[in-house]
Amino acid sequence: MTTIGEAKGAWAETATDGNIHTPGIVHDLGNMMQVLGSALGLLQRHPAIAANSEPQALLSGAIFALERVRSLARQLGPQPRINIDQVQVGTCILEIEQVLRMAVPPRISLSVEVEPDLPVLLCNRHCLENVLLNLIRNACDAVEGSGRIVVSARLERRTQRVLVEVADNGTGMSAEVLERAAAPYFTTKASGTGLGLAMAKRFTSALQGDLTIMSARGEGTTVSLALSAAGTVRAF
Template identity: 40%
Template structure:
């Protein structure tokens, strides 16, 4: 399996949680600035020289109203971000893999065979469903590209005993990787191919795994194929 991947439209990394936290942080800082501005406005309103200015009361009242509304928007935005953050997404791996199997089989890749094996009664995993499918598709496309003369791609999903995880293992019979390539496989834009998107696929998979509090691991032997195992935490 090569380290690069040919991405299809719609294959994107997960990352909503990080984006939400970043937005909430900016809004929180805006709230602090609004408090500073409100305090300064109250101080100015108490100054005799300022209060004597004709029409200043209307100006100050308008500024207070604007700051109050801005503060309300800040509080509502942070509340919404917390609610979204609290809604942990769950994914059914069996359902996700059925959809992926239908997709890749309909593509009819020449000389490439697929074998899907999914344990029964797998628990739900804690991750973004679309992100999971994108990650698996990246790995499947990567495996396909590593077999220029065709071969077998096997996709297995199982729950290791005594671990609160579900594992998805993608194995190919392709060209494999050197030890040096395996070490660098998750480096952004590292690739052994001249075309494509330049080493984006595996870094995207790693990012998804880490954001889901899971992991991804590569085992490969040059000339004998590659196995990538994606592990995701089960729901509580």
């Protein structure tokens, strides 16, 4: 007997034949992530890959990144869910340091400087991680040849906000680019979407914070997120 299942939920109601493009892609992404997850899991347990070796560390980074892709795909799914976590920014940065390093080419040095005992923020941990990755990718794009990126988190004593900064000594921005940099879809890159800084700004605003960009041509750029422990990212 063949059973033809019925799709359920509001998402399915809008997914008429003419409107299944995004749901279909999310569905097929799920299949691919399943394959990737199984392959990475098998590799992690493979006898040829020694515990505590560099390949094991790379695999852990890849599995971590795949988890984040799953989390993002869930937000496109029928029941989008964003968890609110109690996030200690310093600990969060140190936990993903290995993954951040994978995003940076070896010719560029990456330093991580975090103050201990920062106030706890109420936000989605994965959103914060994505914002950091976006800022680091921008910094990598801006650094020509070898260069330096510093990621830091400290307490802004006057306001008691957590100040997260990504600084680079890359090309910097002209005044015109600086003015428009965080506007959605503004990009100067051939393959850019212009959404990285816009997403960072949205995340920061949702935490009742401020995003500031300081940049000078030929000297570099520092993007600062001042995040308030009093705010909660609910609508992000």
